[in-house]
Amino acid sequence: MLLNSKSIYLLFISGFCVLSLGSSEFxxxxxxxxxxxxxxxxxxxxxxxxxxxxxxxxxxxxxxxxxxxxxxxxxxxxxDKRTWHWSLPAHPLDFTNWKEGTPQGNDQDACAAMDENGKWFENDCNTKRSFVCHSDGGSHIYVADSESWRNAQNYCRSLSTDLVSILSAEENAVVSNMSQNVWVGLFKDPWKWSDGSNSSFRxxxxxxxxxxxxxxxxxxxxxxxxxxxxxxxxxxxxxxxxGANKELTTLQTTTQGSTKVTYLSTRYNITSEGIIVTFHFTLDKNSTNVSSTAGPTTEGTSASSSTSQPVTLAPHSNAPGNLVLIQQNLTWVEAIAYCRRNYIDLIHISTEDIQMKVAEKVKNATTPHVWIGLKYTCGSKIWFWTESSSGCYQNWAPQQGHEGTYSCGVTGAIQATGRQQWVGLPQSEKLNFLCYACTG
CATH class of the missing domain: 3.10.100.10 (Mannose-Binding Protein A, subunit A)
Incomplete structure (x- = not known):
């Protein structure tokens, strides 16, 4: 199903500064x-x-x-309580060799050292003693200099390793034979990670x-x-x-006069371009004159704002103006943000004439597909253009569009070669994309 201008109303909402760190994680x-x-x-x-x-x-x-x-x-x-960890976050505390009477079980930060018998004991982390750095090959590094536990840790990290972790009785014997009364990489603190991770990195x-x-x-x-x-x-x-951006989709029902109107609202946090985009459109075809009451969002929420004027984009004409092929490889969400920041929007194709112009333009693409402004919503199982357009023109490839089966996070692209039909692809793929700008 491809919604037309009689059933789609779009809001483009911006105003946040959100910077991607160049990583899919941070x-x-x-x-x-x-x-x-x-x-x-x-x-x-x-x-x-x-x-x-x-x-x-x-x-x-x-x-x-x-x-x-x-x-x-x-x-x-x-x-709630302090826990012992190895300084190397990936190493579990499965093996222990505590001296009798230790650890003491008090609620204070502490670090672990090894005595002359290979037994571990709890100690003030500021005490200075020699230490052993870890090596995955078993050839651990003994350092005779006396340092606090944290300074010893920093020294080992300067060697691209860490204080030694002891994971077996055999490894404990190896470290014990290197010296006496040395720091090992065990420490106790009360900190935990919000996501429940067991990372002990500090x-x-x-x-x-x-x-x-x-x-x-x-x-x-x-x-x-x-x-x-x-x-x-x-x-x-x-x-x-x-973590990756989430696509947040909600259904909302409001009353306008005596008519109940159902809206589907989809929001993206577009970190690469510093904006948040929210699409609002009606699912009730009889509601052809709905006007938006939502304004720019604040503090990362999708709620309406009574302090700002509504921002509603009306359907534009069939003429797309200037077509601009961007030969950068971006995700669909990054592409739409780029187009809206620098031009008007990702291209939408409402007539055969526009399809022909687009097909000619995308021949110069450096990717096999080119993003266009089509979005699939998996909740309602419908395709829609990101900006309202008149007409019901479609040019789907076989088994695509209403004939296709899609998961969430799918958006529309056009083939750069061949019959140059439309396909649905995961929005996380990175492709060239086609913007349109005002003529002149």
Whole structure:
């Protein structure tokens, strides 16, 4: 089913600054929120607040976040009790060799060392002692210099490794034979990740965390090489989400006069271009004169705003104006954001004449398909143009369109060669795309 202008009404809503960090995982959100609100936003739009698993991921954030961002929330928060972890996040604590009477079970930060008998004991992390760095091949590195546990950890990380993890009795004997009273990579702290990850990676600034009252959440301080600091959770700061963008689709029923009108609302958070796009259209064909009452969204919500004037795009004429082929490979959502930022929109094809002009233009594409402004909604199983258009022209390839079976997240493209018909493709694919601009 392809909806026409009598059943589709579109709102294009923008106004947020949301920066993609060049990764499918991390997104710096240039809005300020409390920790709780930032977590809710990330879970709604992406997956969760950022979890950092290793120094490589931390380096990615450090290198990609602008110097203008002093600090941002990450997904580390206080837990109910302290837990022992290996400094290398991937290593489980399946094997232990504690000295009798340890660990003590107190609710304080602590680090583990190995005595002359190969037994582990709990110790103040600021005590200075020699240490052993980990090697996956079993040839662990003994360092005779006396350092605090954290300085020892930093030294091992400078060698692209970490403090040693001991995963078996055999490995414990190897480390025990290297020296006596050395730091190993076991530590205890009260922190947990918002997404439930068991990552034990930590990157604290000097003298942090200091556990002052109420400082139960964590920011990365990018003006201090991304080092972490525990702070009070209600403070409003920028934040880092992880995970791909979610497509949020809801059905809403409103009453206009004596008529009930059902709307389908689909929202995208377009991180690469700093905007949020919401499509609203009616599913009731009798409602041909519906006007929108929603304005630009605020603080990442899709609710209507009474403080802003409605923004409704009327159907444009069949003439597409200037067709602009963009030979960049972007996802469909990134492509529509690009077109709306630089031109008018992704092309929609409402007549055979437009189809012929589009077909000629896309011959120069560098990808086998080219994005056009068609969107499939899996809830209602319908195709629609992102901007209203008159006419019912269709040019689907065989087994596509109303004959096709699609999953969620499918959008429309045109074949660059051959019969140049329309197909449905996963919106995450990266293709050339066709914008249109005003004539002249």
């Amino acid at each position: 997104h710096l959100i240039n809005m300020t929120k409390s920790y709780a609100d930032a977590k809710s936003y990330c879970r709604e739009i992406h997956t969760d607040l950022a979890t950092i698993h290793n120094f490589s991921e931390m380096n990615e954030l450090i290198n990609l976040v602008s110097d203008n961002t002093a600090r941002a929330w990450i997904g580390l928060e206080i837990a 990157y604290w600034a000097n003298y942090q965390p200091n556990y002052l009252e109420g400082q139960d959440c964590v920011t990365a301080i990018f003006k201090n090489s991304g080092k972490w600091n525990d702070v009070k959770c209600p403070g409003k700061k920028k934040f880092i989400c992880q």
